[in-house]
Amino acid sequence: MAGQRTKSQHITIVDVARESGFSASTVSIVLNEAPLSRYVAATTKEQIRTTAERLGYHPDLFARSLRSRRTHTIGVMIFDISDPFCTLILRGIERALHGTGYLPLMMDAHNNREQFEGYLRMLVERRIEGLIVVANWLFQECGLLARLQERGLPIVVVGRDLSTDGFRSVVVENEMGGAMAIQHLYELGHRRIAAIRGPVQLSDSSSRWEGIQRFCSGRDITIRDVHVRTLPDLLDPFSVFEAGAALAEEIARGDSDFSALIGFDDLTALGAMRGLTQAGVRVPEECSVIGFDDIPAASYTTPGLTTIRQPMEEMGAITTEHLLKMLSNPETAAAEGTPVQKLTPALIARGSTMVLTGNTSSDTEP
Amino acid sequence: MAGQRTKSQHITIVDVARESGFSASTVSIVLNEAPLSRYVAATTKEQIRTTAERLGYHPDLFARSLRSRRTHTIGVMIFDISDPFCTLILRGIERALHGTGYLPLMMDAHNNREQFEGYLRMLVERRIEGLIVVANWLFQECGLLARLQERGLPIVVVGRDLSTDGFRSVVVENEMGGAMAIQHLYELGHRRIAAIRGPVQLSDSSSRWEGIQRFCSGRDITIRDVHVRTLPDLLDPFSVFEAGAALAEEIARGDSDFSALIGFDDLTALGAMRGLTQAGVRVPEECSVIGFDDIPAASYTTPGLTTIRQPMEEMGAITTEHLLKMLSNPETAAAEGTPVQKLTPALIARGSTMVLTGNTSSDTEP
């Protein structure tokens, strides 16, 4: 009669303790399956568990974190959440984190360095135990990340190779991807090929170009300078489409002796399809187009965009697994240095590429 | 000499207290600008602030939450983060939350009811003070949300009208949007129009259809049954494109006396562009196509997809503002009932629609 819970706010561990007849510490030990729980009688465990269940006890995570100095939280800094590139990566992260007991704390930096720093500080204040950075090409390291890593925060970057800056990174095998793209065109019979390269600033650009060049060397295939353009640096993701369109149109209106075009990424390639069309060149009949990434939009166009797929969900998952490994044994992870993990891309053939037909080039519209 | 911090882990409020010569409580009051700080001497405030600054003091959020019972955290349940529909909404949420002191805790339910429930529980355990649900059409209320709301958790749903289930919602003015779509076609001269309707299950479908019908009534414009199809229920987002393509092709291969097609949403419309093309109907020369949503992919196709834009970023922002209002004065919010806020859509004219030319219909390819 007395001792009833009047202010029945939340059920705490002492409620369970009192109700079950044991002490709070025993309850804690049992419910956490702590090492010492090996010495607790089975019957005791049973009783405690059932009363906890019956009362609907849920531990207070804030009290727990305060005491244990652990948060089971990992930060996910997204440099631009509206970049179609990253949502599948997030999927992979979410999947890999599911069931591990870690909670992702996602922040969108909005392509903005200041916000990036601000949110990073918030994450640190929330005591994240590790950090995943989902970077796009606009991402610029500002030193803050490095300082955090020095202070012992495990960090993995996905989407860009920042291993030279000292960060463990997960990216796609760009060189292989470039080679796969041109190989696909080659196998379709294309020999004279145009290209829109990525921004020079970006290492991905040169890697993919390497792959392309390597494949070309020793084969009867040419990429003439008049058929090559380069995307400007520091472009925001949305302008890439426009730039691709403009450059492709420019190429097409010049020397038209090419039958296929390689875009730096899907947005470039989709832009190129637009530009070529505007220049009166039909895709794929007169010019095949291939991209890189396999963003969702690539499959929604007509014709669908043939592309080199980055295994984004897998990249997210692998990144997460790396981080979890670093969390479980920090010393081993530190000893491993900062390697880059490069994942194998895959050719996704759609309608924008086709076998080379008789007319090797297009002059103008009929 | 003695009393130096040997284990210089984190600077706490007592460090600041000792160093500044005041008590922890005064420091707390000053640094939080609590009501009582009105009675604290200006010089004291100054001293405390500077020493806090000098020591680099940052309050421990976990201790703070434990004590104050507040978390300054709001949950954001995303039903499917890879849905292009939602990332801009997230942008809006992020923007509206920025600087408010609230931290968004985002979870992706992965189109999965179980995960939805699981993550919802996690959010509750993390003591979110409010919840935003970013719903897509697959979202099914399971009763859990309602229970949470009854227990006093402020909830706002964005992307679907769940006001009949008792949830304050923010959506687009579907009826107006439907009317705008057909009006655009009408003004371009189209009179015989095909349509792919949304799933019957979904209230958006009938709303948009209403708008279309209302515009038609009394005008010389017809949508014949042979030119109408309906998307099946319970489609996952990815299949919508395929379904749209199949249905559009089916329509085109039947009675071909139509010059424009309205898709339920952009994915449907993009699919329709594919289907029409496969049926030998050229877009937009022989058939104009219009969608709904304005997902990113709509602008990346060639021709670009004309569509009715949902102001997604704004929807996210308004949703957030609603929630913040509910948080600041719960009683007022409760009294307001559960209205739906409907935001005005906008016509985004791109290349997929054009003025009706002489040939009102297409039979087959030349």
Add this chain to the structure above:
DNA sequence: TTGTAAGCGTTATCAT
């Protein structure tokens, strides 16, 4: 095998 007690860093309620 279980209980006691001391904190984790903060804020709130009193005193003074």
Add this chain to the structure above:
DNA sequence: ATGATAACGCTTACAA
């Protein structure tokens, strides 16, 4: 105007 002091709910030595 400022300071003690007691929680908040939990974990973890250490004691029994």
